[in-house]
Amino acid sequence: MKIIIPRIIISKLFEHSLLEDPDECCGLLLGNDEKVIEIRNLNNVHDNPMTRYEIDNKDLMKAQKYCDNNNMDILGVYHSHTHSQAYPSPTDIGKAREIKDFFDPYYILISLIEKTRPIIRGYKIDLDSVTEIIVEHDGEAYISPTMNF
Numbered sequence: 001m002k003i004i005i006p007r008i009i010i011s012k013l014f015e016h017s018l019l020e021d022p023d024e025c026c027g028l029l030l031g032n033d034e035k036v037i038e039i040r041n042l043n044n045v046h047d048n049p050m051t052r053y054e055i056d057n058k059d060l061m062k063a064q065k066y067c068d069n070n071n072m073d074i075l076g077v078y079h080s081h082t083h084s085q086a087y088p089s090p091t092d093i094g095k096a097r098e099i100k101d102f103f104d105p106y107y108i109l110i111s112l113i114e115k116t117r118p119i120i121r122g123y124k125i126d127l128d129s130v131t132e133i134i135v136e137h138d139g140e141a142y143i144s145p146t147m148n149f
């Protein structure tokens with residue numbers, strides 16, 4: 001299981017996370033098959049946005065309609081953890097399981113524990129397990145050139 005996130009969208013994930021910090025940000029990754037094509041930043045409507053997130057159902061319905069009209073799916077739901085690692089919390093897992101019958105995206109976590117080195121991880125949350133998925137980007141990994149001083 002994997003999700004391919006183009007690097008321009010990875011930069012937007014980091015940007016959104018850092019702009020909302022110390023609150024958690026949230027939003028959607030839209031695309032086809034495994035490949036993300038668009039990112040949709042949403043408002044975190046939870047009363048305690050520093051430690052929880054909640055997506056407005058109206059936003060979700062709007063995004064679903066947009067996807068239906070443009071031959072895309074909601075591939076992923078993302079949110080940031082500003083004070084913890086990029087692993088789904090018990091609350092995150094419980095919520096995902098509650099709605100799984102009608103909404104079963106990948107869950108993408110961005111950790112801002114190190115602000116200059118954010119971490120992205122993705123998960124498939126099933127009723128009896130949580131599996132990390134592979135998060136890939138388009139293009140080659142950067143390899144730093146050998147420097148001679």
Ligand SMILES: [Zn+2]
Pocket residue numbers: 079080081088089092
């Ligand atoms: Zn969380």
